[in-house]
Amino acid sequence: xxMKTSTRQVDGVTIVDCSGRITLGEGSVILRDTVRDLLxxxxxxxxxxxxxVNYIDSSGIGELVSAYTTVKNQGGExxxxxxxxxxxxxxxxxxxxxxxDVKDDEAAAVKSFSK
Amino acid sequence: xxxxxxxxxxxxxxxxxxxxxxxxxxxxxxxGFGDEEVMKIAMAVREAAVNAVLHGNAYDPGxxxxxxxxxxAQDLVITIRDQGKGxxxxxxxxxxxxxxxxxxxxxxxxxIRSFMDEVEINPSTTGTEIKxxxxxxxxxxxxxxxQ
Numbered sequence: 551x552x553m554k555t556s557t558r559q560v561d562g563v564t565i566v567d568c569s570g571r572i573t574l575g576e577g578s579v580i581l582r583d584t585v586r587d588l589l590x591x592x593x594x595x596x597x598x599x600x601x602x603v604n605y606i607d608s609s610g611i612g613e614l615v616s617a618y619t620t621v622k623n624q625g626g627e628x629x630x631x632x633x634x635x636x637x638x639x640x641x642x643x644x645x646x647x648x649x650x651d652v653k654d655d656e657a658a659a660v661k662s663f664s665k
Numbered sequence: 666x667x668x669x670x671x672x673x674x675x676x677x678x679x680x681x682x683x684x685x686x687x688x689x690x691x692x693x694x695x696x697g698f699g700d701e702e703v704m705k706i707a708m709a710v711r712e713a714a715v716n717a718v719l720h721g722n723a724y725d726p727g728x729x730x731x732x733x734x735x736x737x738a739q740d741l742v743i744t745i746r747d748q749g750k751g752x753x754x755x756x757x758x759x760x761x762x763x764x765x766x767x768x769x770x771x772x773x774x775x776x777i778r779s780f781m782d783e784v785e786i787n788p789s790t791t792g793t794e795i796k797x798x799x800x801x802x803x804x805x806x807x808x809x810x811x812q
Contacts, residue, residue: 574715599755608712608776612769620765636704643779644772645761 553577553603555584556607563660564593565631569602572610579608585617585628594626599656601632606640618650627651631659669736674729677722677747685714685732689743694735696741696801704778706741706799712773713745713795721793723748743797752789 553570567585572576588596598617606614615631621628629651632640641647653659673688689710693703714730722728728748735742735789758765760772778784783798 568763573711574682574719607708608770608772611772615767621702640776644775645766645811649766 553580554580555580557588560656562589562665563595563597563663564658565656567599567602570614570643571605571607572603572628573605573607574609578609578613581613581617585620588625589621589624589626594621594622594624596626597631597653597656597659597663598628598630599631600634600637604634605639611640611644611646614650615646627663629653629659629662631656648649666737671734671735674733675732677718677724677726677730680716681718681730682711682714685730685745686711688732688734692736692743693741693799695723697738698758698801699743701783702799706743706797709777709780709797710743710745712777713797716752716773716795717745717747717749719792720752723749726738737801739801741756741799741801744794746794749793750792751790752786752793755787756785 553568553572556567558565558567566588568581572581584586585596590660629637631653633652633654638647641650641652653661653662666677668697671688671692673684675684686707690707693706698706714732717730718724722730731746733744733746740802742788758768758771758776759767760768764769765783774786774807777797781797787794787796
């Protein structure tokens with residue numbers, strides 16, 4: 551299953567609902583384009599909902615890191631929501647779990663962004 | 666059980682990465698590994714195939730990637746070869762080092778080593794060969810390990 555994203559706004563935060571696989575090629579490109587497009591429109595509070603992402607490879611991990619640093623460098627915040635066990639485990643073994651701000655409750659995650 | 670061997674010669678494309686991953690998943694399932702181990706084996710093969718296609722052969726249409734699967738009573742052995750210039754293992758950074766944590770690449774070999782029982786990487790000027798080994802654990806092994 552290829553990667554799909556859809557975006558919605560909640561209290562000034564852009565939630566990106568992702569599904570499918572974030573892997574080398576199409577999946578990584580879609581994520582990159584989505585984040586770039588949001589930043590271009592001035593949306594700098596981004597919550598990536600990965601609840602339906604069932605697979606991610608090292609390229610996908612790299613794309614998450616790239617999205618995180620790109621948003622941060624533009625003065626924004628990017629957080630992760632609803633990690634599946636597979637993605638959680640991958641972020642743990644790559645020591646990125648403590649780099650990302652990871653949330654498991656959408657309402658609390660939205661409130662956690664700076665006003 | 667006699668050894669079973671399957672070999673594929675593939676183009677240097679992203680389709681090859683997906684094909685290698687799917688074949689690994691099927692082989693690992695047939696070898697009796699559980700879902701989590703199958704996922705790890707398939708992902709290790711995917712990462713090795715990405716390295717072969719992207720870094721080894723650099724998408725060169727004139728170069729091939731070969732993927733061999735060998736299944737014995739003890740092991741599932743997967744060997745992936747490219748026809749690139751050979752990788753310099755000394756230049757592979759530690760992705761867990763604080764200065765590398767926010768790098769956007771360089772985690773493939775680390776994930777492969779994390780997911781397989783044994784990994785041998787043999788670079789040469791005519792290409793890189795990477796051998797991935799996962800030990801087949803019998804039900805008796807699993808019971809012993811849990812005690």
